[in-house]
Amino acid sequence: GQNIDQPTEMTATEGAIVQINCTYQTSGFNGLFWYQQHAGEAPTFLSYNVLDGLEEKGRFSSFLSRSKGYSYLLLKELQMKDSASYLCAVRDWDGGGSYIPTFGRGTSLIVHP
Amino acid sequence: ETGVTQSPTHLIKTRGQQVTLRCSSQSGHNTVSWYQQALGQGPQFIFQYYREEENGRGNFPPRFSGLQFPNYSSELNVNALELDDSALYLCASSLGTAGELFFGEGSRLTVL
Numbered sequence: 437g438q439n440i441d442q443p444t445e446m447t448a449t450e451g452a453i454v455q456i457n458c459t460y461q462t463s464g465f466n467g468l469f470w471y472q473q474h475a476g477e478a479p480t481f482l483s484y485n486v487l488d489g490l491e492e493k494g495r496f497s498s499f500l501s502r503s504k505g506y507s508y509l510l511l512k513e514l515q516m517k518d519s520a521s522y523l524c525a526v527r528d529w530d531g532g533g534s535y536i537p538t539f540g541r542g543t544s545l546i547v548h549p
Numbered sequence: 550e551t552g553v554t555q556s557p558t559h560l561i562k563t564r565g566q567q568v569t570l571r572c573s574s575q576s577g578h579n580t581v582s583w584y585q586q587a588l589g590q591g592p593q594f595i596f597q598y599y600r601e602e603e604n605g606r607g608n609f610p611p612r613f614s615g616l617q618f619p620n621y622s623s624e625l626n627v628n629a630l631e632l633d634d635s636a637l638y639l640c641a642s643s644l645g646t647a648g649e650l651f652f653g654e655g656s657r658l659t660v661l
Contacts, residue, residue, distance in 0.1 A: 532605075533604070536605045541590055
């Protein structure tokens with residue numbers, strides 16, 4: 437099964453850098469996703485890691501260590517619009533022919549001036 | 550390229566009633582998954598459909614059921630509604646079960 441843990445809430449200052457951590461336990465890891473979700477809206481895709489290392493996409497980067505069951509999302513040059521919930525999701529092989537995605541509770545990021 | 554669309558956007562039901570939620574997948578996507586998201590929580594996986602067959606199920610009772618049609622659109626049916634079923638129901642489509650998930654805007658269900 438899966439157990440995904442991420443901080444409930446974080447605050448940061450506009451222009452700063454913030455790192456959101458995610459730890460997980462799986463039986464058949466098949467990739468880790470990060471999604472951004474603004475209040476009242478659908479989650480939108482940010483990044484995908486299946487191999488160890490850093491994936492960079494503009495102001496957002498995501499890191500994965502499969503041996504440690506650990507990932508982080510790094511947001512640089514924070515803007516007010518980055519205030520949102522950030523969801524860590526792990527896709528796990530269920531052994532029966534299916535890849536099952538499991539989401540963490542989300543980290544609510546508050547960016548203040 | 551059309552995105553994932555869900556209907557209705559909001560609905561109110563009473564305990565014991567039944568509800569059907571609908572989802573049209575993104576063009577070219579053959580896999581649809583459904584999630585329940587309570588306030589302040591992450592999306593909880595309900596089930597997934599791949600090429601019209603259920604292909605994985607989360608920890609939800611049998612009164613949660615679904616269908617996928619030949620055009621890959623999908624329905625989520627919930628029978629005997631309970632108060633705790635009040636939530637945002639999200640549909641996501643992908644190209645295969647290992648593809649990136651694209652979410653619809655969700656259907657917000659309130660059970661009174």
